[in-house]
Amino acid sequence: MQIILLSGGSGTRLWPLSNNARSKQFLKVLRDSSGKPQSMVQRTFEGIGNAGVESDIVIATCETQVASLTDHVTGDFDLVVEPERRDTAPAIFLSCAFLCLEKNVALDETVVVMPIDTFADQDYYCKLGAIDMAVQSGCSDITLLGVEPTYPSEKFGYIVPEDLTGGEGVSKVSRFVEKPEAKVAEALIGQHALWNCGVFGFKLGYVIEMIGKYLDADSYEGIRAEYEKLPKTSFDYEVVEKAESVSVVRYSGEWRDLGTWNTLTEQMEEYSAGRVVVSGCSNTHVVNELNIPMVVSGVNDAIVVATPDGILVSDKTDSAQIKPLVNKVAEARPMHESRRWGEYKVLDQGTHESGMRSLEKILRIKAGKQLSYQLHRHRSEYWTVIDGEGEVVIDGKVTGVSPGSFIGIAPGSMHAVRALSTLSIVEVQLGSDLVEEDIERAGFYWPEG
Template sequence: MIHLVLLSGGSGTRLWPLSNSTRSKQFLKVLRDANGNHVSMVQRVFGQIGSVDADIDITIATCASQEESIRRQVEGDYALVLEPERRDTAPAIMLACANLALQRGAGEGDTVIVMPIDSYADQAYYDSVVRLDEAVQSDFAELVLMGVEPTYPSGKYGYIVPAAGEAWPRRVERFTEKPDEGTARELISQGALWNCGVFAFRLGWLTGLTGKYLECGTFEEFRSRYSELPKNSFDYEVVERASSIGAVSYAGEWKDLGTWNTLTDEMAEFTSGRVIVDSKTCENVHVINETGFPMVVAGISDSVVVATPDGILVSGKEASANIKAEVNAVAESRPMYEQRSWGEYRVIDSCVFPDGAKALTKELIIREGCQLDYQRHTYRGEVWTVISGTGEVVLDRLVQQVRAGSVVQIPSGTPHSARAVVGDLHVIEVQHGEILVKEDIDRIGLFWNE
């Protein structure tokens, strides 16, 4: 049995405004499968893992804000381990391994392989887990990495420098983090590999290291004391301190689709949404419009134009890789658009009045047969206006039928919910009060039994 831990993190800033803290890049359905269907990076990766000829047990290590997206997109058997807080990759991997050891009964001698959940690679990349397992079980090294054979001298990646030799695996001599182009070229001449963030080891080796920080008898206790683990990357906290490291190589396609210039290379269409692009004056331009407003693009080349409820980006493709500081300066603290298990919502407007009162307007789309959580708010009241569809609304356990034109007043503190009965239920929600924050919600459960 190979225990494969997939790391799903990221705040979405490099692909802003299409991605955000709840809709990270790995969930964007901008790729195509073999049948031409739109799929996300996560769905593509799971399809490739399913084709590996090995007995694989999958764990997804992620944060609570991504739980709904994963459950909505990923089918089949897997374990979901949620971080109580974001603390980087070292504690996230330790948490996943604690779950394997303390809750799921995995053996200390079992192989654990850690991979990013959003790699864009050939099938051979995922087939390599078999080689990693063989290297770990042969006790070649305590920690075995997989490196990608470079195709050009990139300064974007870290490099693994292995010992000379013909056969793999090989011992690792040293690491070099994001060198300049000249140094990268020299490293490649020495046989160096790109570090793609793939780690393999025996479960007992990692839990032994974790015991230096935290000793727990149950997984529940381990998770409750998660903040005691070092807030650091696995590379810095574990890899650089390991005394016995080996590596295997992978030669094939591998990309980090984390920026607009790399993601657009793999997108099937140049435009999405209500867009007109002047083909006579534009070249190599990708445009995504999720706002519903008409958009015309003319006279630009090698660029990306993206408009969503979270914001608007107009950038050259190469420059789009370096917009993190600008995005952090302008992006809203809360997502303006979010997909949920019951449907989706988008923020339409937000305003503050002279007396300090605030209003926030959202469009809710509740899918047919789905319902909101039965919930209440401490600080805000809400007014719901039904625009389309037929459904039911419950206020303090009193159920009423609603349809287009229905208006429902929801005072603060009142438990409430809604469900769509015939067709999707489109609702305009106006929140009002002095404090309008996403965290002002007390979820009671589901009102209607499913």
């Protein structure tokens, strides 16, 4: 079968540890079977690998997550990078187009779509085989995986099967109920309704035919070029709820949404991380990613998090409601981001009396890696090398650099740098508009590799 893993969310409810560049699925707060730190992405790949199914994996993601995915995942997989975020329906359509038009996958082959940030038992992944069998039997257009509820949650959608006995196997779906009130949810559980966990199975041709309703393009790149024409909505609303027939495979086991600090900390084995001293606290988790000391004393049932992107102090129960508050205060740009070439961290930024803006950050470029050959229209940059050896090119002129080297780059100048050994550079930007979008790239000056 073909497995499409969806990795696109920004995890705002886990701010400031999670953001557009470093989403919750990359946080190494879990533990593997040997006790080593593990991310949700790594746990998902481990679960699929142990499921005993023959499969190829495609990850549908956005550009800001590509570097993190390649850092977290080993083995063979393909990436489908969305030109823009447009919800799950377009992401799945684009991934299916990739399978059909780039990988030449047969139209009658099973495709299973799963979130990449699931926390569940191994039995959850072992249901992949049952979904495949249901799809290939032709019993319905789409087969879902439904989770047996453990309490009447108001946060999840419910799948109501025609088989109200709660029996094993595959059942036709009678209807869907989206995030009901607690009393309604309790009544649904009495009818053996299941939580919708966002797992879909279908034959590839079913979705390929659907793409033709929106686009005339007959190539993967053509579909990607017209991506904005695809409906910006979820796969549930656009496809599942409009399907003529839907079936569901029942799963009874652990399944959790670790999307809030309250639920995530339940799986964190350590109560503190980083440069921190905790005293006289009960059920309080503290994470400090800053290189300054932190003391937390006499605070109970709370979460305290400090990162370059911000500081959060919240009661654990209230932490589920922080999203609108974060939207009011959080910076648009991530203060720390992993890239294919290495990473950067913003040290300071400000606006001065003259109206000039400044931003200082540190770049760490991996040995053998380079920044693209690029220019900026609205800013100048000044680089001071603090560690490592490398080469800088400005408008075609190459200069070797080492600790203490200083490079000035004027607006409009083409420039790049490559690291001969791991290279650390302090970068100061000056200009009227200091945004990541002020980059015009021209490939790579040095051949990659």
